[in-house]
Amino acid sequence: MKKRSLGRQGLQTSAIGLGCMGMSFAYGTPDQAECAKTLHRAIELGVDFFDTAEIYGPWKNEELLGRELAGKRDQVLIATKFAFKISPKGERLGLDSSPENVRRAVEGSLKRLRTDRIDLLYQHRLDPKTPIEDTVGAMAELVKQGKVRYLGLSEVGAATIRKAHAVHPISAIQSEYSLWETTVEERVLPVLRELGIGFVPYSPVGRGFLTGQIKSVEDFAADDFRRHQPRFSGENFAQNLRLVEDVKKIAAAHGATPAQVALAWLLRRGTDMVPIPGTTKVQHLEENVRAVALNLPESAWTGIDAVLKSFRVSGLRYPAEMMKLVEAD
Numbered sequence: 001m002k003k004r005s006l007g008r009q010g011l012q013t014s015a016i017g018l019g020c021m022g023m024s025f026a027y028g029t030p031d032q033a034e035c036a037k038t039l040h041r042a043i044e045l046g047v048d049f050f051d052t053a054e055i056y057g058p059w060k061n062e063e064l065l066g067r068e069l070a071g072k073r074d075q076v077l078i079a080t081k082f083a084f085k086i087s088p089k090g091e092r093l094g095l096d097s098s099p100e101n102v103r104r105a106v107e108g109s110l111k112r113l114r115t116d117r118i119d120l121l122y123q124h125r126l127d128p129k130t131p132i133e134d135t136v137g138a139m140a141e142l143v144k145q146g147k148v149r150y151l152g153l154s155e156v157g158a159a160t161i162r163k164a165h166a167v168h169p170i171s172a173i174q175s176e177y178s179l180w181e182t183t184v185e186e187r188v189l190p191v192l193r194e195l196g197i198g199f200v201p202y203s204p205v206g207r208g209f210l211t212g213q214i215k216s217v218e219d220f221a222a223d224d225f226r227r228h229q230p231r232f233s234g235e236n237f238a239q240n241l242r243l244v245e246d247v248k249k250i251a252a253a254h255g256a257t258p259a260q261v262a263l264a265w266l267l268r269r270g271t272d273m274v275p276i277p278g279t280t281k282v283q284h285l286e287e288n289v290r291a292v293a294l295n296l297p298e299s300a301w302t303g304i305d306a307v308l309k310s311f312r313v314s315g316l317r318y319p320a321e322m323m324k325l326v327e328a329d
Contacts, residue, residue, distance in 0.1 A: 001014045001015055001016075001045070001046030001047065001289070001292060002014075002015050002292070003015070004198075004271055004272070004273070004274050005198065005271075005272065006120075006150075006171050006172040006197075006198025006199075006200070006272070006274060007150065007169065007170065007171030007172060007196060007197050007198045008169070008171075008196040009150055009169050009171050010150075011077075011119070011120065011149070011150045011171045011172070011198070013048060013049035013077055013274050014046055014047050014048045014049050014274075015267065015274065015292045016047065016049075016263065016267070016274060016275050016276065016277065016288065016289065016291070016292060017047060017048075017049030017050065017051055017079075017200070017274055017275070017276040018038075018039070018042050018047050018049065018050050018051065018276060018277070018278070018279075018285070019051045019202055019203075019276040019277060019278030019279075020039075020050055020051055020052045020056070020061055020064070020065060020278065021051075021052070021053065021056045021061060021278055022278045022279070022280050023035040023038075023039075023061060023064055023280050024056050024057045024060040024061035024064055025055075025056040025057050025060070025061060026056075026224070026225045027208075027220075027221070027224050027225070027226070027280075028220065028221030028222075028223055028224045029221065029223065030280040031280065032064075034280060034281055034282065035064065035280050036064075036068050037282050038279060038280060038281060038282050038285050039064075039065070039068045039069065040068065041282045041285055041286070042285055042289075043072060043075055043076065045285070045286065045289045046289075047285075047289065048075060048076050048077055049076075049077050049079065049274060049276065050065060050069070050076055050077065050078050050079065051079045051080075051174075051200075051202070051276045052065055052078065052079070052080050052081075052113075053080055053081035053082075053122075053124055054080065054081065054082050054084070054086070054105050054108065054109055054124075055081070055083070055084050055086070055092065055124065057090070058084075058086050058090050058092070059090070059108070059112055062080060062109055062112035062113050063112045065078065065113055066112050066113045066114035066115070067114075069113075069114075070114055073114075073115055077119040077120065078113060078115065078118060078119050078120075079118075079119060079120035079121075079122065079152070079172075079200075080109050080113065080118055080120075080121065080122070081121070081122040081123070081124035081154060082097070082101065082102060082105030082106065082109070082121070082122075082123065082124060083095055083096070083097055083123055083124035083125045083127065083154075084096060084124070084125075085101060095125060095126075095127040095128070095129070095325070096127060096129075096130075097123055097126070097127035097130045097135040098127070098129075098130050098134070098135075098138075099134055099135070099137065099138035102135060102138040102139060102142070103138060103142070106118065106121065106142055106147055106148065110147065116146075116147075117146060117147055117148065117149055118147065118148045118149070119149050119150065120149070120150045120151070120152050120171065120172060121139060121142065121148045121150070121151055121152065122151075122152040122153060122154045122172075122174055123135055123136075123139070123152075123153050123154065123156075124154050124155075125154065125155055125325045125326075126153075126155070126156050126160060126325075126327045132156075132160050132163050132164050132167075133163060133164075133166075133167050135164075136151065136164045136167040136168050136170075137167055137168075139151050139168065140167065140168035143168070150171040150172070151164075151168055151169070151170055151171060152170060152171055152172040152173060152174060152200070153170060153173055153174070154173070154174040154175065155174070155175050155176075155325070155326045155327060156173065156175075156327045157187070157188065157327040157328055157329045158187045158188055158190075158191040158329060160327060161173060161188070161191055161192070161195070161197070162191065162195070165195050165197065170195075170197050171197065171198060172197065172198040172199065172200050172274075173188065173192055173197055173198070173199055173200070174199075174200040174201075174202055174276075175188065175199075175201070175202070176201065176202055176203045176317060177199070177201035177202075177204065177266065177275075178201065178203060178204050178205065178206050178210060178262060178266070179206070179210055179243065179247065179262050179265060179304075179308065180206050180209070180210065180231070180240065180243055180311075180313045181203070181206070181313070181317055182308075183329065184199075184329075186329060187329040188329060189270075192272070193270075193272070197272075198272045198273070198274065199270070199272060199273045199274075200273075200274050200275070200276055201266055201273065201274075201275045201276070202275075202276055202278075203278075204262060204263055204266050204275035204276070204277050205258075205259045205262045205263065205277055205288075206231075206262070207226055207229070207232075208226075209231070209232070209240065209244065210243075210244060210247065210258055210259060210262040211257070211258055211259045211284075212244050212245075212247070212248045212251075212257070212258040212259075214232075216237070217232055217233070217237065220232075228319060229315075229317070229318065229319070230315035230316045230317070230318070230319060231313065231314065231315040231316070231317060232315075233315065235314065236314040236315035239314035239315075240313060240314055240315070242311065243307065243311045243313070244258065246307040246311075247261055247262065247304070247307065250300055250303050250304060250307075253300070254296050254297070254300055256294055256296065257287055259277070259284075259287060259288060259291070260287065260288070260290060260291040260294050261291075261294070261296070261300075261304070262291075263275055263277060263288060263291035263292075263294075264291045264292075264294040264296065265301070265304060267291070267292065268301070
């Protein structure tokens with residue numbers, strides 16, 4: 001698989017990565033044997049960029065990657081995230097990006113991942129109690145120590161990105177971006193292009209919604225967090241299905257799947273962009289990887305543009321309390 005560069009500091013990854021959160025967290029209880037197969041198959045297919053976080057589980061997702069990537073560490077790049085104070089029982093106790101917590105989190109991640117370095121370390125969410133300069137300063141010290149290679153931030157606005165980048169070069173910003181979530185286009189992406197920072201879209205197929213396989217919230221397991229997400233609720237769900245149906249028609253006309261069209265659309269937005277679709281199944285991984293080589297005629301992309309112009313997403317992407325953790329542009 002062709003490589004893409006994130007930032008100007010030398011970080012190169014496969015054109016798409018693998019979001020690993022769902023293997024341990026949020027989307028119900030997956031088959032762990034299938035998750036392991038998916039991780040190994042990803043490497044076989046040329047995917048070398050794996051995304052996790054301390055809070056996924058918590059801890060379980062990093063532990064999974066540590067086990068399954070043992071012996072293959074030099075073939076992969078691991079991105080992980082910190083931002084929360086977590087009790088010994090695994091309870092989330094609030095945001096904490098103090099230098100002390102940055103150091104604590106990284107030491108824990110290194111042990112769980114069974115590695116001596118983190119390839120890309122993100123601040124997961126902005127901590128309003130800690131100046132971003134202090135947080136990035138602590139992250140920069142870890143780079144000097146060789147424990148971290150490159151730095152990133154997640155779900156932050158343009159002003160924060162500028163402040164952080166002035167302390168230490170930021171290689172990547174991670175935020176939600178897809179056919180049904182384009183907020184970053186207005187202010188964040190222009191700043192990233194100006195500063196030479198790469199972009200990592202998460203939930204690039206809308207938490208599975210853009211695959212066309214989800215017909216109602218009853219398709220979700222009882223403990224799937226999408227049951228409580230506004231865009232999947234009531235009238236919002238029905239309204240948002242209009243986008244999916246239009247994308248399905250265009251995909252079918254060209255022998256592709258809606259997920260592949262959604263991913264290829266992102267890949268067309270710039271070579272500085274590396275989406276990280278998540279899956280727990282080998283079949284879906286293989287489908288996603290084929291999006292890298294998807295070659296649709298311009299008429300298809302013109303059709304997608306027309307769909308987006310006529311579509312207005314219904315509902316917030318997170319419940320109101322969770323939206324408070326996402327910094328506005």
